[in-house]
Structure formats: structure tokens, C-alpha cells
Amino acid sequence: MSDILFPVKPEIAATAHVNAEQYKAIYARAATDPAGYWAEECKRIAWMKPPTRILSGDFHGDVRVKWFEDGTLNASVSCLDRHLATRGDQVAIIWESDDPNVSTKITYRQLYEQVCRFANALKVLGVRKGDRVCIYLPMVVEAAVAMLACARLGAAHTVVFGGFSPDSLAQRIKDAGVRVLITADEGRRGGRKVPLKANSDAALRQCPDVHSVVVVKVTGGDVPMQTGRDHDYATLCAAASPDCPPTEMNAEDPLFVLYTSGSTGQPKGALHTTGGYMVWASYTHELVFDYRPGEVYWCTADVGWVTGHTYIVYGPLANGATTLMFEGVPTYPDASRFWQVVDKHQVNIFYTAPTAIRSLMREGEAPVEKTSRKSLRLLGSVGEPINPEAWLWYHRVVGEHRCPIVDTWWQTENGGIMISPLIGAIALKPGSATRPLPGVLPVLVDAEGRELEGEVEGNLCIKAPWPGMMRTVYGDHDRFVQTYFSTYKGYYFTGDGARRDADGYFWITGRVDDVINVAGHRMGTAEVESALVAHPKVAEAAVVGFPHDIKGQGIYAYVTLKVGEEPNDALRKELIAWVRKEIGPIAAPDTLQWAPSLPKTRSGKIMRRILRKIAANETDGLGDTSTLADPSVVKDLIEHRAG
Numbered sequence: 153m154s155d156i157l158f159p160v161k162p163e164i165a166a167t168a169h170v171n172a173e174q175y176k177a178i179y180a181r182a183a184t185d186p187a188g189y190w191a192e193e194c195k196r197i198a199w200m201k202p203p204t205r206i207l208s209g210d211f212h213g214d215v216r217v218k219w220f221e222d223g224t225l226n227a228s229v230s231c232l233d234r235h236l237a238t239r240g241d242q243v244a245i246i247w248e249s250d251d252p253n254v255s256t257k258i259t260y261r262q263l264y265e266q267v268c269r270f271a272n273a274l275k276v277l278g279v280r281k282g283d284r285v286c287i288y289l290p291m292v293v294e295a296a297v298a299m300l301a302c303a304r305l306g307a308a309h310t311v312v313f314g315g316f317s318p319d320s321l322a323q324r325i326k327d328a329g330v331r332v333l334i335t336a337d338e339g340r341r342g343g344r345k346v347p348l349k350a351n352s353d354a355a356l357r358q359c360p361d362v363h364s365v366v367v368v369k370v371t372g373g374d375v376p377m378q379t380g381r382d383h384d385y386a387t388l389c390a391a392a393s394p395d396c397p398p399t400e401m402n403a404e405d406p407l408f409v410l411y412t413s414g415s416t417g418q419p420k421g422a423l424h425t426t427g428g429y430m431v432w433a434s435y436t437h438e439l440v441f442d443y444r445p446g447e448v449y450w451c452t453a454d455v456g457w458v459t460g461h462t463y464i465v466y467g468p469l470a471n472g473a474t475t476l477m478f479e480g481v482p483t484y485p486d487a488s489r490f491w492q493v494v495d496k497h498q499v500n501i502f503y504t505a506p507t508a509i510r511s512l513m514r515e516g517e518a519p520v521e522k523t524s525r526k527s528l529r530l531l532g533s534v535g536e537p538i539n540p541e542a543w544l545w546y547h548r549v550v551g552e553h554r555c556p557i558v559d560t561w562w563q564t565e566n567g568g569i570m571i572s573p574l575i576g577a578i579a580l581k582p583g584s585a586t587r588p589l590p591g592v593l594p595v596l597v598d599a600e601g602r603e604l605e606g607e608v609e610g611n612l613c614i615k616a617p618w619p620g621m622m623r624t625v626y627g628d629h630d631r632f633v634q635t636y637f638s639t640y641k642g643y644y645f646t647g648d649g650a651r652r653d654a655d656g657y658f659w660i661t662g663r664v665d666d667v668i669n670v671a672g673h674r675m676g677t678a679e680v681e682s683a684l685v686a687h688p689k690v691a692e693a694a695v696v697g698f699p700h701d702i703k704g705q706g707i708y709a710y711v712t713l714k715v716g717e718e719p720n721d722a723l724r725k726e727l728i729a730w731v732r733k734e735i736g737p738i739a740a741p742d743t744l745q746w747a748p749s750l751p752k753t754r755s756g757k758i759m760r761r762i763l764r765k766i767a768a769n770e771t772d773g774l775g776d777t778s779t780l781a782d783p784s785v786v787k788d789l790i791e792h793r794a795g
């Protein structure tokens with residue numbers, strides 16, 4: 153681990169939202185008097201009826217946490233209406249196309265009008281308060297419009313990443329009880345086309361309840377439209393009124409459901425509510441990015457992930473920022489693209505993932521150095537642990553030692569950033585997410601759930617509710633309690649391990665459950681396994697993560713074939729393509745090894761610890777294998793290690 157320390161620069165501390173002394177004071181205040189602290193902070197968003205009851209519930213029993221429960225609001229008002237008087241003509245969204253010659257800008261007033269029109273159009277299609285609407289769009293402005301239009305009507309959106317397969321899309325649509333889908337003809341990424349409408353059509357064959365599909369023309373590709381079901385986005389909006397009063401929502405009414413992978417079975421729909429989420433989105437965006445009015449802010453995530461929800465759409469728009477939406481990829485047309493976009497739009501704050509930094513690092517410094525990047529003031533990282541080498545490269549080459557880096561740790565379930573430096577208050581250590589934000593009480597516990605003190609490594613838990621936390625798993629509250637609050641009683645368990653150093657800094661070590669983090673995307677091993685065993689020739693499969701230079705972790709699959717099936721290269725390729733088709737490209741195994749049998753305990757449990765070691769090529773330290781039913785299995789797997 154890196155011991156290098158980058159102290160807070162005095163000129164940054166002097167102007168930042170929070171300096172070291174203030175951090176200490178507000179951290180203590182939020183920890184000891186959460187209701188008092190958030191009663192003040194919740195005023196940062198627009199309320200129809202301001203709340204008087206701030207917090208109820210805790211992490212015991214059936215975990216019914218409520219924030220601001222007697223307040224009412226509409227999230228779109230905080231993001232749009234309230235800015236019209238002061239910054240109606242300021243750019244709200246800069247959209248940069250996959251094609252470097254194309255970009256557009258849309259002001260708060262224009263965004264407001266588009267959202268109102270589309271909300272009215274959705275109303276005509278029957279969307280009502282309390283419904284769920286699925287959004288399966290590429291990175292186009294219409295994705296933000298669609299999210300805000302749902303919010304305006306009080307319908308929860310569930311955004312599905314455009315890289316997911318028809319089956320994954322269908323699964324989410326069915327689980328959420330969706331009846332209206334918003335998609336595009338095709339997406340564009342790195343010069344290639346993504347067949348979103350074709351995928352939607354395939355998915356909807358399994359979803360008879362979806363009665364309406366709205367299709368945004370992105371590429372203009374020729375796609376079949378089903379009469380009565382499919383509607384053209386532009387035509388609907390042109391016919392709709394630009395005036396749409398916001399629906400009054402309770403603070404605890406759902407804002408969105410976002411599916412995320414866990415250690416078992418099917419993805420879970422993380423349900424976020426309106427008041428607490430919006431307060432957390434606005435608060436964390438302002439503090440962590442030290443956002444100031446007039447700045448251009450760019451988060452490179454996709455809106456299909458939680459980072460896109462909170463830090464492209466809700467946080468920045470609530471704070472009246474100019475937020476950049478990028479349709480493309482970091483390496484198209486070449487490895488200079490990010491920095492060209494930074495120069496073109498004079499970006500001040502830039503937030504990306506370690507996997508992107510590592511892939512650009514591999515291309516050398518020249519593509520970065522041929523750009524100016526003088527507008528940059530602050531850099532951010534999210535999605536997985538950032539290795540100190542990548543951190544230092546980001547700091548030296550991209551930020552020219554000028555820009556502090558905020559390594560932000562958080563999860564879909566959290567709603568927004570939880571552990572991160574505040575640039576005016578906390579000295580940086582490359583590779584450490586540093587300290588918790590005010591309102592966040594992280595603890596490390598041992599296997600028995602006992603809190604550990606001081607310099608120690610343990611399981612990362614959170615001790616008390618914060619406004620942005622998810623409230624339930626959509627449609628399955630028992631699963632919510634079971635997944636997050638049963639491992640260590642009275643604590644929210646993150647699924648991550650972490651170390652705390654002598655300065656009280658947190659170093660996230662990665663998942664301690666059966667979740668793999670592939671290029672910042674969460675993938676449950678169980679999901680990949682069930683896709684593999686769904687193939688007619690596969691008898692059994694075990695999937696683990698292994699260290700990968702660019703992606704952080706790669707996917708390593710051990711496959712046992714049915715009796716009579718011959719392992720060969722063609723079948724290996726077929727199985728990898730099968731997973732890609734079943735779940736999506738992000739789930740495709742990097743390595744697939746044939747396993748005549750898998751290492752199991754006498755009770756039949758697969759010993760993943762051993763499979764992880766073999767995948768990582770750390771076969772010297774396999775540890776105790778005496779509980780295996782047949783220890784010879786391991787020898788065979790080591791001999792035939794793939795990759």
C-alpha cells in the first residue's frame with residue numbers, strides 16, 4: 153500500500169466548501185444529532201411541504217427506515233423549475249456524441265420544456281403516479297429527459313444499461329411490473345451500433361404486459377414499429393403540451409428502482425425514495441466535487457448505472473450545474489478523446505473509473521499531453537479500488553499535480569458517495585478512499601460481527617441510517633433485510649472488506665462475497681453460473697474473479713460438461729458467446745477452464761477459495777484442502793489451468 157501523502161493545499165482549503173476544521177465539526181454534528189443536522193441540510197432541495205419529522209427507524213427488526221416522512225416534493229422541481237428564474241438560460245446538459253464532430257447544448261429552460269412535454273406524452277400512454285417505467289436508452293439527452301419525466305409524474309423509472317441482453321431486460325421488466333418501455337432505434341458506441349430496438353422486441357416477446365413502447369430516433373436506423381404498441385418519441389412530444397404540473401410526492405415515495413447484482417441468484421431491484429435520495433445526491437455532489445456555480449462537470453458513467461443516476465442527472469441538476477453527457481468510449485476515435493472533450497467544453501471537474509484510467513495509461517502519456525486540460529480543477533474516481541500506480545498517473549499526467557483526486561467509495565444501495573476525500577479538508581493517499589462523509593458511520597467488524605478498533609482489517613459495515621440509503625428490494629422486503637442486515641445484526645453490511653490505517657483512513661480491499669467487480673461493473677458469480685448451466689451441454693459451473701490488468705477483475709469460469717460431451721475450442725467459444733447472449737457482454741468469461749469435477753466439501757459446497765487461487769495462479773498457497781471430498785480434483789485443475 154502506498155504511504156505517500158498529498159496534504160491539502162492551503163489555497164484549496166481557503167476556498168473549498170469544507171475545510172479541515174469544518175469537516176470535524178460537521179462530522180461530529182451529523183453523527184450525534186442526525187435529525188438536527190439533516191433538518192437544516194434538507195433545505196437544499198425544493199419541498200412542496202417541508203418535513204418536520206426527519207428520521208425514523210433503524211437497522212434492527214424489519215428495517216423500516218424513513219427520512220423526512222411528512223415532507224412532500226417532486227424531484228424534477230429541484231432539478232428544473234426552481235432554476236428557471238435564476239439560470240433558465242444556463243446550459244444544463246452538454247451532450248457530446250460518439251462522433252467527435254457532433255455535440256449539442258441544452259439550457260435549463262429547454263430541458264424543462266422537453267421534460268414537461270414528454271411527461272404529458274407518457275400520461276397519454278397511461279403512465280400514472282406509482283407506476284414503473286423502464287428506460288433502455290443509450291447516452292443521449294432523452295435518457296435524462298425520460299428519467300425526469302417519470303419523476304414529474306411520480307412514476308418510478310427503472311433504467312436498464314444498454315449493454316444488457318434481451319433476457320436481462322425482460323427479467324427486469326417482469327420483476328418491476330413495467331408496462332411502458334422507452335428505448336431507441338439503435339445506440340452508438342465507439343463507432344459501432346447497438347441494436348436496442350431489436351433487443352427490446354426480443355425481450356417483449358416474454359413481457360405481454362408492456363402495452364406501449366416509445367422509440368427515440370438516435371441513428372435513424374430502419375427498425376420495425378409495431379402498430380398500436382410502438383410510438384415515435386419526437387412525434388409524441390410534438391403533440392404534447394409543454395405545461396405539466398409536477399405531481400406531489402411523499403418523501404418516502406419511490407423515485408426509482410435500479411437492478412444490481414448480488415451474491416445469490418437474480419439481480420435485486422434497489423428501491424430509492426424521493427426526499428432522502430435527492431438530499432443525498434445534492435449534498436454529496438456539492439461537497440465531494442466542491443461544486444461551484446458556473447462550472448462544467450463531467451461524469452463519464454452510463455446512466456444505466458447508479459453513478460449516472462446520481463452524478464450525471466439528479467445531483468448536478470439539483471445543484472444547477474452544467475453536466476456533460478458523453479455517448480462514446482474513452483478510446484474512440486483514439487486514446488486522446490477524454491482530454492479532447494475536456495478542452496472542447498472546458499470541463500472543470502472530471503469523474504471516471506479506474507478501469508478507464510488503466511486502459512488509457514497503457515497508451516502512454518502522448519495522447520494526454522497533446523491536450524491542454526488547463527480547465528480541470530478536480531478529478532474523481534469510482535467503481536472499484538484504484539491501484540496507487542493508476543492514481544499517481546492520473547494525478548501526474550492528467551492533472552499535472554494541480555488537481556486533487558477524490559477516490560469515492562459507494563454502492564448502488566447507498567444512493568451516493570459515502571467515503572471520499574473532501575479536497576479542502578482531507579489529505580490524499582493514493583489508493584485510499586480516505587474518510588467518511590458527514591452522516592456516514594462506517595465500522596469494521598470481525599466474522600462474529602464485533603466492532604474492531606484502531607488499525608485493522610475487517611468487513612465494512614455502516615452503523616446508522618443516512619438519507620440516501622435504499623429502502624427496500626423492490627417487491628421483496630424480506631430479501632432486503634436478509635441480504636444487508638442479517639449477516640451482522642444491527643449493521644448494514646456492504647459486502648466489501650476494508651482496512652483502516654493509523655490515521656483512520658479506509659482502504660477498500662474489494663468484495664468479500666461472491667460478487668465480481670469487472671471494470672467497475674458488479675456481476676454476481678451465481679448469475680454467470682446459472683447462465684452457463686442453462687446451456688444444454690453443461691452439467692455444472694463455478695465462476696470466480698481473478699486479477700486483471702485493465703478491468704481490475706476478470707471472470708474465470710470452471711465448467712463441467714455433461715457425460716458424453718467433448719470439451720473443445722469451438723465449444724469453449726460457444727459457451728462464452730452463450731453467456732454474452734444470456735446476460736450481456738460484461739458477463740462474458742475471460743477464461744473458461746474445463747473441469748472434469750469441482751472441488752467440493754463433503755457436504756457438497758464448492759470451495760471457491762481454492763478456485764480463486766487457481767484462477768489467480770497462486771497455487772502455492774492453497775491452504776487447507778483436507779475438508780475436500782476428493783482432494784485429487786485440485787491437482788487436475790492446477791495441471792490444466794487455462795490462460
Ligand code: 6R9
Nearest residue numbers: 534535536537559560561562563564660663
Ligand atoms: C458506485 C458503484 C459497488 C461496489 C462496491 C465496491 C466497489 C465502488 C469504489 C469501490 C473501492 C472505490 N467500489 N467504488 N471499491 N474503491 N472508490 O460503483 O456502485 O455498481 O453498486 O458497485 O463497487 O466493491 O461494493 P455499484
